[in-house]
Amino acid sequence: MLLDIAYEQSIETLAEKIVNNVQPPSDFVQIWLVDSGDRCPSCPFQVRCPGQQRCLHLMAAAGRSGTGRGSAAGFGAREARLPLGEGLIGQAAETAKVQLFEGDIRSGWTALLGMNDWLEKEQIRSIVAAPIVFKGEVLGVIAGFIRGDLSKMSAVWARVIGEHVGAALANSRAFSEIQRLKSQLEIQNTYLQEEMIEAKAFGNLIGKSAALRHIVSQIDLVAPTEASVLILGETGTGKELVAHEIHRRSPRSKATMVRVNCAGIPRELFESEFFGHVRGAFTGAIKERVGRFEAAENGTLFLDEVGDLPLDMQGKLLRVLQEKRYERVGETRTRYANVRIIGATNRDLRKATAEGLFREDLYYRINVFPVHVPPLRERKDDIPLLASHFVDLSVKDINCPRPRLTRAAITKLQEYEWPGNVRELRSVVERAVILARGGALDFDVPTAPLLPSSSRGIISTTEAEAVPEFLTQAELDRRERENLLAILKKTNWKIKGPDGAAELLGVKSTTLFSRLRRMGIRSRA
Numbered sequence: 001m002l003l004d005i006a007y008e009q010s011i012e013t014l015a016e017k018i019v020n021n022v023q024p025p026s027d028f029v030q031i032w033l034v035d036s037g038d039r040c041p042s043c044p045f046q047v048r049c050p051g052q053q054r055c056l057h058l059m060a061a062a063g064r065s066g067t068g069r070g071s072a073a074g075f076g077a078r079e080a081r082l083p084l085g086e087g088l089i090g091q092a093a094e095t096a097k098v099q100l101f102e103g104d105i106r107s108g109w110t111a112l113l114g115m116n117d118w119l120e121k122e123q124i125r126s127i128v129a130a131p132i133v134f135k136g137e138v139l140g141v142i143a144g145f146i147r148g149d150l151s152k153m154s155a156v157w158a159r160v161i162g163e164h165v166g167a168a169l170a171n172s173r174a175f176s177e178i179q180r181l182k183s184q185l186e187i188q189n190t191y192l193q194e195e196m197i198e199a200k201a202f203g204n205l206i207g208k209s210a211a212l213r214h215i216v217s218q219i220d221l222v223a224p225t226e227a228s229v230l231i232l233g234e235t236g237t238g239k240e241l242v243a244h245e246i247h248r249r250s251p252r253s254k255a256t257m258v259r260v261n262c263a264g265i266p267r268e269l270f271e272s273e274f275f276g277h278v279r280g281a282f283t284g285a286i287k288e289r290v291g292r293f294e295a296a297e298n299g300t301l302f303l304d305e306v307g308d309l310p311l312d313m314q315g316k317l318l319r320v321l322q323e324k325r326y327e328r329v330g331e332t333r334t335r336y337a338n339v340r341i342i343g344a345t346n347r348d349l350r351k352a353t354a355e356g357l358f359r360e361d362l363y364y365r366i367n368v369f370p371v372h373v374p375p376l377r378e379r380k381d382d383i384p385l386l387a388s389h390f391v392d393l394s395v396k397d398i399n400c401p402r403p404r405l406t407r408a409a410i411t412k413l414q415e416y417e418w419p420g421n422v423r424e425l426r427s428v429v430e431r432a433v434i435l436a437r438g439g440a441l442d443f444d445v446p447t448a449p450l451l452p453s454s455s456r457g458i459i460s461t462t463e464a465e466a467v468p469e470f471l472t473q474a475e476l477d478r479r480e481r482e483n484l485l486a487i488l489k490k491t492n493w494k495i496k497g498p499d500g501a502a503e504l505l506g507v508k509s510t511t512l513f514s515r516l517r518r519m520g521i522r523s524r525a
Helices: 011-021 087-095 108-112 116-121 154-202 210-222 239-248 267-275 311-323 349-354 360-366 380-398 407-415 421-436 461-466 473-490 501-505 509-519
Strands: 028-036 054-063 081-083 099-102 126-134 137-146 229-232 257-261 300-304 325-327 334-336 340-345 369-372
Touching: 011 028, 011 054, 011 154, 028 087, 054 087, 054 137, 081 087, 087 099, 087 126, 087 137, 099 154, 126 154, 137 154, 210 239, 210 369, 210 380, 229 239, 239 257, 239 300, 239 340, 267 311, 267 325, 311 325, 311 360, 349 360, 380 407, 380 421, 407 421, 407 501, 473 501, 473 509, 501 509
Parallel strands: 229 340, 229 369, 257 300, 300 340
Antiparallel strands: 028 054, 028 137, 054 081, 099 126, 126 137, 325 334
């Protein structure tokens, strides 16, 4: 049995194997492991456990009943806890020495566990409690309940078994930790790849507008704190980029920022996705999985599209945010969530709360510090820098010749309203880089229509009367000629090349030469 348990990789399976295969003279066996205090408010030993930091957790129990009536109520209860130093088992953990007892074994701690009646029915006369030790550290206690008397070798055998179990437990814990770290690194690697893709799609916090400077000032205020942040803005404005910047400037920057797309999680997988699961927890759980909370330990959890989270899932999320603790699916062990929460949404959560579509308590929990990201149409001063940045990214990613970004092209971008915001701008620039083939960029965006005079402001009656209802061909030709001469004068009659008239007009040089010939304008080049 000792050789068999030495290679067991699961702590739970290891504990079950020990209690079910231990040899006589023990009639009943328990395995208690030292772990953090997790049930202190409901624990009957609370008043006897002043520190309430660490205690003994009952992991497994088994035996051969002589009455056929089963075990005591608390004998095999996985929720059972014992303070270090409490009773025979607690003393074994605290002193790291084997504890033996014969005679009237009914005591305060057995009574609190509901075991006294059971002890009498099973005619238990002796208890042996051996510390589970590895390299001088007490990991837990293995306790044997015996109907007969103890032998002279009981203490020796108990110590030997405790040491062997300690080595097996340490090996199992090391394997579990390796698997946990491996799983966590795999998930974090996936998130980092997603971050790289998003970074390419949004660039960095690039721009010079007053709106962007305001966002940066808000980031500087909230980043050093632990406050929850809710980022608001239309789709494609770069809310995730703001979240990354908050994380990067925070004390948690050395850990990972993990993104969760709340709108894309199926109801039946919500708990597994957020909190993880153990192997065999449900059909298809062929191996254990680290949840998003665990992957973001000591870092930041970014709840993207949090406004689209179904109402029945919001309560589960709120519980973890309030209590900062959770359990994996299929596991009773409580884990602590040391993460910072940043949410993002394009919805009006205040309105959704009023309509009963979003929990008010969750809204206040995540909306401690709101940050509004304005749409691109409200920060057009940033378009030149963003366009130039996206040109650089596109040239590198697509591996094509670098095109020229002209003033006419920038003007065309600034006249567009950008319903898709920065994400649309990135797509438009990349498409133009491909088509340019190293020449001047020509962006495929709708041209802003000429607005009627009344929509541009109040004008006088004389001005209104001066605006013709339509233009004749002769008037159109005259205006086009005047425009061509003005731009030729501006460029000192330079037609081709950077800052030439063709580039400023946003047309090919051959097209401009054709227009000049049609207008009877002779080039001075």
